[in-house]
Amino acid sequence: VSFVVNYTLDLTTQLEPFDRISIEATLNLGDRGRIALRAKIDELYLEGLEAYAEGDLDRAVKRWKEVLELDPEFEPAQSFLERALLQIENRTKLESVR
Numbered sequence: 001v002s003f004v005v006n007y008t009l010d011l012t013t014q015l016e017p018f019d020r021i022s023i024e025a026t027l028n029l030g031d032r033g034r035i036a037l038r039a040k041i042d043e044l045y046l047e048g049l050e051a052y053a054e055g056d057l058d059r060a061v062k063r064w065k066e067v068l069e070l071d072p073e074f075e076p077a078q079s080f081l082e083r084a085l086l087q088i089e090n091r092t093k094l095e096s097v098r
Contacts, residue, residue, distance in 0.1 A: 003027045057084045
């Protein structure tokens with residue numbers, strides 16, 4: 001719990017002294033781990049991007065699946081996951097042709 005108290009005495013714009021006091025109270029109930037969860041999601045997503053940039057598609061897919069387990073609505077991870085899976089599929093087809 002935090003409190004902020006402000007007091008104002010205005011002698012410049014009024015003929016009579018004008019007093020004003022305001023009180024603000026803030027009650028912090030916590031975020032129930034949302035900030036830590038978002039940080040973990042961001043970390044996994046970035047690890048996936050790094051793996052993708054290095055050409056390690058399997059590791060990238062693994063990281064993005066972990067992201068989607070934590071947040072199924074995370075569109076960037078879903079998009080990159082689909083792209084990486086398609087590339088893996090194409091790589092497998094090319095290897096079978098050889």
